[in-house]
Amino acid sequence: MGNGVPDxxxxxxxxxxxxxxATAGGAEPLVRVRGLHFSRGDTVxxxxxxxxxxxxxxxxxxxxxxxxxxxxxxxxxxxxxPQAGSIEVxxxxxxxxxxxxxxxxxxxxxxxxxxxALLDDLTVFENVAFPLREHGRxxxxxxxxxxxxxxxxxxxxxxxxxxxxxxxxxxARRAALARAIALDPMMVMYDEPxxxxxxxxxxxxxxxxxxLNDAGGLSSIIVSHDVPETLGIADHVYVIASxxxxxxxxxxxxxxxADPRVRQFLDGAPDGPVHFHYPAAPLAEELLAVGRRRRW
Amino acid sequence: xxxxxxxxxxxxxxxxxxxVGRAHMxxxxxxxxxxxxxxxxxxxxxQIYNIGVLSVLIIAVSGLFVGxxxxxxxxxxxxxxxxxxxLGVMVAASLVRELGPVVTALLVAGRAGxxxxxxxxxxxxxxxxxxxxxxxxxxxRRVLTPRFFGGCLAMPLLAAMFSALGVLGGWFVGVGLxxxxxxxxxxxxxxxxxxxxxxxxxxxxxxxxxxVVTWIALFQGYDATPTAAGVSRATTRSVVHAxxxxxxxDFILTALMFGD
Numbered sequence: 001m002g003n004g005v006p007d008x009x010x011x012x013x014x015x016x017x018x019x020x021x022a023t024a025g026g027a028e029p030l031v032r033v034r035g036l037h038f039s040r041g042d043t044v045x046x047x048x049x050x051x052x053x054x055x056x057x058x059x060x061x062x063x064x065x066x067x068x069x070x071x072x073x074x075x076x077x078x079x080x081x082p083q084a085g086s087i088e089v090x091x092x093x094x095x096x097x098x099x100x101x102x103x104x105x106x107x108x109x110x111x112x113x114x115x116x117a118l119l120d121d122l123t124v125f126e127n128v129a130f131p132l133r134e135h136g137r138x139x140x141x142x143x144x145x146x147x148x149x150x151x152x153x154x155x156x157x158x159x160x161x162x163x164x165x166x167x168x169x170x171x172a173r174r175a176a177l178a179r180a181i182a183l184d185p186m187m188v189m190y191d192e193p194x195x196x197x198x199x200x201x202x203x204x205x206x207x208x209x210x211x212l213n214d215a216g217g218l219s220s221i222i223v224s225h226d227v228p229e230t231l232g233i234a235d236h237v238y239v240i241a242s243x244x245x246x247x248x249x250x251x252x253x254x255x256x257x258a259d260p261r262v263r264q265f266l267d268g269a270p271d272g273p274v275h276f277h278y279p280a281a282p283l284a285e286e287l288l289a290v291g292r293r294r295r296w
Numbered sequence: 297x298x299x300x301x302x303x304x305x306x307x308x309x310x311x312x313x314x315x316v317g318r319a320h321m322x323x324x325x326x327x328x329x330x331x332x333x334x335x336x337x338x339x340x341x342x343q344i345y346n347i348g349v350l351s352v353l354i355i356a357v358s359g360l361f362v363g364x365x366x367x368x369x370x371x372x373x374x375x376x377x378x379x380x381x382x383l384g385v386m387v388a389a390s391l392v393r394e395l396g397p398v399v400t401a402l403l404v405a406g407r408a409g410x411x412x413x414x415x416x417x418x419x420x421x422x423x424x425x426x427x428x429x430x431x432x433x434x435x436x437r438r439v440l441t442p443r444f445f446g447g448c449l450a451m452p453l454l455a456a457m458f459s460a461l462g463v464l465g466g467w468f469v470g471v472g473l474x475x476x477x478x479x480x481x482x483x484x485x486x487x488x489x490x491x492x493x494x495x496x497x498x499x500x501x502x503x504x505x506x507x508v509v510t511w512i513a514l515f516q517g518y519d520a521t522p523t524a525a526g527v528s529r530a531t532t533r534s535v536v537h538a539x540x541x542x543x544x545x546d547f548i549l550t551a552l553m554f555g556d
Contacts, residue, residue, distance in 0.1 A: 077429075077430060079429060106431070107431075109430070111427070111430040113430075114423075115422055115423050117424050118424075119424055120424070130431065134431065134433050135432065
């Protein structure tokens with residue numbers, strides 16, 4: 001832990017200071033989000049979000065389902081375009097880049113999708129070799145060695161000849177992780193890496209994320225709502241909900257944050273500021289209305 | 297009430313127009329990927345195999361039976377006028393001008409077009425297309441361009457096979473079963489069928505149908521809502537739209553090619 005991000009008290013959305021990670025250590029952040037506004041139809045997903053993702057650290061973006069965590073990754077990677085605001089990755093404004101420059105930047109960004117997103121007509125070996133083949137003309141022997149090393153790193157060298165359909169969920173994510181790091185990116189984005197995993201697979205993935213970040217010198221962004229696993233490996237945490245950042249800071253500070261919305265999320269309370277019931281008219285009123293409709 | 301209905305109609309019209317626009321942009325992007333495809337012929341050959349070779353059985357069997365039916369029906373009509381020897385030219389002209397390109401296109405839309413739509417739609421639903429984007433690989437050029445040109449090239453070959461087997465089916469029924477003169481069957485066909493007017497026009501038709509069927513299939517898959525129901529609806533739309541487009545275009549092309 002603590003990859004260049006010293007302990008820092010958690011800040012809240014109402015704090016006048018810049019995001020905590022931006023000021024930590026004074027180094028230029030890897031990802032700088034400013035004034036991000038993004039809507040889908042009438043639904044506001046982000047309403048003026050500022051965020052800094054530091055270099056060389058594991059940054060967790062947490063929040064309840066449907067708060068736009070995956071959308072944020074797609075915005076950072078340029079797959080979606082915000083209505084207002086800017087996102088800079090390694091000093092480049094993602095949404096002002098031409099397609100060629102965006103693709104050049106993406107060769108330095110890896111992404112682990114929630115579903116793995118392995119190409120299902122290719123073996124595990126071919127999946128990992130895919131980005132290497134597409135972006136270079138490596139001699140077959142070197143390519144084979146590189147792929148086997150990536151697969152060894154995730155413990156799947158023995159599964160190189162299997163098809164994605166023959167893998168378990170955890171193995172598929174590890175294979176996808178090997179593919180995500182095939183081009184030795186500067187950063188890896190993990191979209192819900194622990195969701196739906198059994199305890200063993202989850203432990204393996206947690207350990208892999210940690211090892212890759214530390215030994216590989218990567219910067220990692222984890223989007224997740226698995227609280228203990230994510231807080232356990234993160235250096236810096238953002239909690240988002242309702243289009244805003246509720247709080248940010250080191251895991252220890254965030255986990256003791258007093259905001260009731262943060263508390264409900266971290267403690268897993270079924271009712272609180274986020275209600276158990278989806279907004280609706282009172283039950284009695286609706287039942288009586290049904291009765292009236294039937295009489296008609 | 298009336299205003300609401302008009303507004304709904306307007307929204308549907310705008311959505312349909314936007315869809316047409318997206319389809320044309322996708323077609324342009326797929327064609328623009330040709331220079332990247334040429335140095336990688338294996339990608340193209342794989343799609344010619346998927347769309348063409350795997351459709352051979354249904355095309356061959358259908359062609360044979362359509363030709364046999366043409367032989368039977370043609371014989372009964374021509375024989376009434378003492379012109380049974382013209383059976384060969386009737387069967388061949390029907391197949392080469394119309395039935396070969398049209399029925400092949402309908403069969404390809406049903407077998408390969410639906411498979412293309414489902415494949416692309418599922419790739420979208422399982423985030424494989426997004427994964428390609430994130431690997432800095434253009435999904436249109438890597439996935440759609442080889443399929444588009446594979447479909448365009450496979451269609452005329454399949455239509456030629458359909459017509460050839462149809463002629464053999466007509467010959468089998470006419471000459472083999474109904475006693476039409478073998479020499480008259482082939483010689484009249486050779487004399488009356490015009491290479492440019494009949495065969496080349498048939499090839500042009502099948503090329504156009506190849507473009508349209510593959511384009512519709514790819515667009516429906518790429519534009520599908522990324523859910524099970526969305527892919528299912530897109531697959532149905534792919535076959536229906538392709539069939540209607542083929543039949544409509546066939547009328548227009550026939551009027552242009554064979555009208556006075």
